[in-house]
């Protein structure tokens with residue numbers, strides 16, 4: 001098949017492009033390089049099945065493809081809050097443009113949504129039936145509400161125009177090829193630990209997250225794209241939950257770092273708890289994470305250690 005991956009030069013997108021090429025597909029990677037990099041996809045340039053298009057998905061584009069994975073959108077709070085208007089345009093106009101393309105060429109389209117559609121959840125763990133608790137006017141809204149509208153657009157193009165859609169709600173995912181300056185907790189803590197800098201826990205570190213290794217996520221994405229008769233939304237994540245303080249201590253231990261843990265101000269609207277209920281993914285896709293956090297973190301630490309050693 002010919003497969004379009006928007007946001008393909010980003011962290012998750014680059015892993016997905018690699019995996020799809022290994023399976024023998026042609027891959028078109030579309031990216032505007034806001035948070036992605038050529039370095040992430042450099043090893044793919046030699047593959048004759050790989051094509052790169054520098055394009056912004058807020059603008060329409062015409063391509064003949066069989067599948068669209070719509071991942072283009074900054075995912076780290078510091079990056080999506082840098083230009084919030086652009087963030088919401090990317091989710092909303094990007095979804096409209098990609099759905100228009102999918103409709104025209106009869107491609108199947110998968111939207112990368114997020115656990116952020118649950119906001120600061122009052123139901124724990126979060127299952128797909130939960131409608132969420134999102135602040136519509138806060139600093140995270142450009143991302144959360146943009147993704148919620150993207151889900152709405154997917155469902156309406158499906159009901160109104162018969163577009164073949166899939167929606168996944170990704171929970172915190174980590175692994176090699178996160179950017180050093182990404183700003184999310186896993187890369188921040190590992191880079192700080194490796195450099196011997198203070199580890200910046202926001203708030204008291206009692207908020208929880210559940211971290212999924214990127215290879216597991218990519219497996220779930222492909223299973224969802226290729227399953228029949230199920231549009232989702234489906235949660236994809238690792239249900240192992242940890243407080244951020246525990247997580248910081250774990251990274252200090254795994255890196256053998258001398259870094260101190262310090263406590264900084266908690267950003268507005270930071271969700272207090274997050275854990276996916278993955279019963280649907282298990283039942284409909286036969287999917288569950290295989291990589292435990294210790295193994296995944298070691299691989300990620302090795303990646304950052306060699307990156308920092310290069311200078």
Ligand code: NAD
Pocket residue numbers: 006007008009010011012013030031032033034035036037055056057058070071072073074075076090112113114115169170171172173174
């Ligand atoms: P990332 O920032 O590494 O990747 C996003 C990619 O999209 C980058 O390559 C960026 O340059 C590109 N992009 C951004 N705006 C664009 C635009 N207007 N036009 C074209 N390209 C654009 O983030 P990631 O972690 O790889 O996330 C990928 C997707 O998965 C995002 O849609 C994100 O919302 C979703 N997601 C990720 C997580 C996670 O934990 N990593 C969790 C939930 C959802």
Ligand code: UDP
Pocket residue numbers: 076077172183184185186188189200201202203207209244266267270271
């Ligand atoms: N966090 C932290 N220190 C950091 C970066 C993040 O304590 O240097 C916290 C953040 O406040 C949040 C959690 O870690 O509670 C996860 O943050 P991240 O930005 O990775 O993802 P999200 O909040 O979108 O889940």
